[in-house]
Amino acid sequence: MSTHSEPLRRLALDRLIKDAGGTALPDDASDEPHFAELLDECAALIDEITFTKKNDGHVAQATMGAHPLVTYDPAYSSGEATTDDVPFRTASILHEIMHVSVDKLYDKPTDPSEKIYWQSVNFHYATTAGSSFAEQSQTVTENLQKVMARATADSKVDTTLRSHIERRYIYGCAGPHVHYDTVLLDLLVYLRLKGHSRKNVLFAYLTKLSQEARNRRMDSKGGPVPPASAT
Numbered sequence: 359m360s361t362h363s364e365p366l367r368r369l370a371l372d373r374l375i376k377d378a379g380g381t382a383l384p385d386d387a388s389d390e391p392h393f394a395e396l397l398d399e400c401a402a403l404i405d406e407i408t409f410t411k412k413n414d415g416h417v418a419q420a421t422m423g424a425h426p427l428v429t430y431d432p433a434y435s436s437g438e439a440t441t442d443d444v445p446f447r448t449a450s451i452l453h454e455i456m457h458v459s460v461d462k463l464y465d466k467p468t469d470p471s472e473k474i475y476w477q478s479v480n481f482h483y484a485t486t487a488g489s490s491f492a493e494q495s496q497t498v499t500e501n502l503q504k505v506m507a508r509a510t511a512d513s514k515v516d517t518t519l520r521s522h523i524e525r526r527y528i529y530g531c532a533g534p535h536v537h538y539d540t541v542l543l544d545l546l547v548y549l550r551l552k553g554h555s556r557k558n559v560l561f562a563y564l565t566k567l568s569q570e571a572r573n574r575r576m577d578s579k580g581g582p583v584p585p586a587s588a589t
């Protein structure tokens with residue numbers, strides 16, 4: 359009897375990432391359950407999305423709708439010395455799949471004239487206190503600021519990695535209502551592919567925020583985005 363067992367792989371996701379020119383995902387680690395559940399969430403959507411390779415200079419882009427589309431460019435380069443393109447391609451295609459997931463999961467207003475403003479929004483629509491678009495956009499911006507502050511304070515984050523995180527932070531803050539769960543995910547993926555785990559302070563912090571976001575998006579009574587703790 360063999361004691362060796364093959365690790366579970368998400369084959370369709372593996373194939374997509376390979377085709378997108380990205381770094382292969384690591385095998386699941388028992389002490390990283392949140393990372394595994396994020397990958398399960400993305401893998402479950404693959405059959406609902408049309409993926410197209412396109413040499414358009416965009417690492418990956420999603421178009422929402424009844425039949426979501428995601429394009430990706432395996433030849434993409436950020437042109438930034440402090441971003442490692444190969445793991446960033448993996449992080450980016452998963453970021454786009456997460457856009458599709460949040461679009462499906464977060465509650466939207468029923469009024470069509472209002473609904474268009476809530477497409478792809480990374481938090482629930484609700485009329486309860488603290489749930490306005492402005493309030494929740496403000497909270498996610500402040501939470502991303504706390505991530506950046508954590509990265510700056512973390513001696514395990516070198517200047518190269520900090521520059522990459524700062525670009526993702528700026529990107530997220532340019533459209534925070536659609537870039538909270540999605541940017542938390544792409545940072546987690548990029549850091550994981552760079553060998554980080556929950557033993558690292560920043561990775562543990564990102565995991566905590568991403569876990570909170572996932573719990574909330576999976577629950578239609580999940581309420582507004584809570585302010586992150588400083589640590």
Ligand SMILES: [Zn+2]
Binds near residue numbers: 453457536537540
């Ligand atoms: Zn995005």
